Amino acid sequence: NDRLYLQVQITRYGNGEQLMLVRDVTHVRQLEQMRKDFVANVSHELRTPLTVIAGYLEPMLEHADEVNPRWRRPLQQMQQQAERMKNLLDDLLLLARLEANDNQQLRQPVEVEPLLQAIVKDAQILSGADEHRILLDAEPDLALKGNEAELSSAFSNLVYNAVKYTPPGGEIRLRWWSDRDGAHLSVQDTGIGIESRHLTRLTERFYRVDASRSASTGGTGLGLAIVKHALIHHNGRLEIASEPGKGSLFTCHFPATQLMEGRALGNAS
Numbered sequence: 001n002d003r004l005y006l007q008v009q010i011t012r013y014g015n016g017e018q019l020m021l022v023r024d025v026t027h028v029r030q031l032e033q034m035r036k037d038f039v040a041n042v043s044h045e046l047r048t049p050l051t052v053i054a055g056y057l058e059p060m061l062e063h064a065d066e067v068n069p070r071w072r073r074p075l076q077q078m079q080q081q082a083e084r085m086k087n088l089l090d091d092l093l094l095l096a097r098l099e100a101n102d103n104q105q106l107r108q109p110v111e112v113e114p115l116l117q118a119i120v121k122d123a124q125i126l127s128g129a130d131e132h133r134i135l136l137d138a139e140p141d142l143a144l145k146g147n148e149a150e151l152s153s154a155f156s157n158l159v160y161n162a163v164k165y166t167p168p169g170g171e172i173r174l175r176w177w178s179d180r181d182g183a184h185l186s187v188q189d190t191g192i193g194i195e196s197r198h199l200t201r202l203t204e205r206f207y208r209v210d211a212s213r214s215a216s217t218g219g220t221g222l223g224l225a226i227v228k229h230a231l232i233h234h235n236g237r238l239e240i241a242s243e244p245g246k247g248s249l250f251t252c253h254f255p256a257t258q259l260m261e262g263r264a265l266g267n268a269s
């Protein structure tokens with residue numbers, strides 16, 4: 001479109017004089033938009049052939065033993081990789097939608113406590129034989145104005161990460177509470193932790209601390225980017241604290257204005 005984007009920088013000097021620098025950044029913004037559109041379009045176009053491939057793999061696997069038992073393993077691997085690719089495309093599309101929606105108003109009430117309970121249930125299944133202890137301490141009737149699917153993706157990414165990066169038997173603790181500043185969700189684990197030099201870059205697309213370990217956990221490398229953008233869309237922000245070998249603490253902060261009206265704020269610290 002024909003919008004003009006200007007970047008303005010004002011410098012004030014001691015003698016009262018001011019210097020104003022105006023830079024035309026329209027071209028930069030247009031390139032960025034083209035990149036976003038391209039990623040969204042490619043992701044969308046790749047989904048259809050992938051669905052066809054995955055669709056054929058299922059019956060082939062079912063009959064593999066009758067036709068040739070040696071096909072079973074390669075077919076299983078193909079199915080796993082197709083599933084991984086589907087997750088990646090879903091995440092890319094979700095991210096593209098989040099970036100495109102940044103200005104949209106969010107008014108639907110989202111009850112967070114039941115959402116977290118459902119996520120904990122799924123996380124327990126993901127944990128499986130690893131038997132993590134997953135604890136939930138949530139203020140009931142504390143609802144956000146927002147988009148339930150986006151918040152659900154954001155919160156489940158944090159909880160599934162806690163499961164993925166915590167050795168068997170570890171503990172994962174979720175807290176959802178309000179105070180004078182607004183509402184907060186924290187996800188704390190006793191997992192492998194993250195070195196401080198990585199913390200500022202964690203929410204970048206595809207940024208991974210340890211590529212080999214992350215690949216084996218089946219992640220897409222987009223999880224925390226999705227969390228960041230879903231929170232921005234809800235006027236919130238993500239805070240990360242971590243210590244290698246001790247565990248990590250991810251906290252989502254939402255301003256009081258993002259809470260449904262008529263809800264009293266708690267006094268918890």
Ligand code: ADP
Pocket residue numbers: 157161162165166189191192193194202207208209210214218219220221222223224225248
């Ligand atoms: P991935 O799909 O690789 O998990 P994410 O964007 O969700 O991608 O996370 C980015 C990286 O941050 C991960 O690869 C991992 O190294 C690190 N990370 C995320 N959550 C945790 C956690 N709870 N404990 C330790 N490391 C984590």
